[in-house]
Amino acid sequence: RKEVEQDPGPFNVPEGATVAFNCTYSNSASQSFFWYRQDCRKEPKLLMSVYSSGNEDGRFTAQLNRASQYISLLIRDSKLSDSATYLCVVNGPDKIIFGKGTRLHILP
């Protein structure tokens, strides 16, 4: 089983739709979790930290399920500017591991 797995996509969704990403991780000792956004040819930028209690930031909601070892990201009312690659990042116990990323294309 890969350390961090994501559906590579691409997800092609119309503007205004809701889109959900999932990510699974294999090491139960992992300590913290993040979603990063990466635009083409740019460095990844933090989108959200992910907590067991769930957290929301505007149109974005992240959730962590430690028992099932998966992380989710929900984007509501998607915008054209949301088009990017979304990387699931798992931190610890001794290194930072990136998922392969899920490409999202928002269609006008």
Add this chain to the structure above:
Amino acid sequence: GAVVSQHPSWVICKSGTSVKIECRSLDFQATTMFWYRQFPKQSLMLMATSNEGSKATYEQGVEKDKFLINHASLTLSTLTVTSAHPEDSSFYICSADVGAMVEMNTEAFFGQGTRLTVV
């Protein structure tokens, strides 16, 4: 947030030459820095973990003699791609450990990345 500066942002070099990439933490001391490589349409792959004052830890499959890492100070880590070949063309990104980041559950801070093209 913490600032990590990576230089150069892009470089083109001839096959067989060496290229040095610098990663600096501008407003904090980074005891650990991570070096990643990203091929087109793929995710970031950890190459090595750079520890200040000690040898870097390389991931399986990464040639330590080809990718030389030096972390001589708490604010600077360098990656040197030696005898570069076209297959080394990639996007290289560093990220810095902000105070034992892995333990403190804080986000990773990234340099801007270096796009290396070997011709």
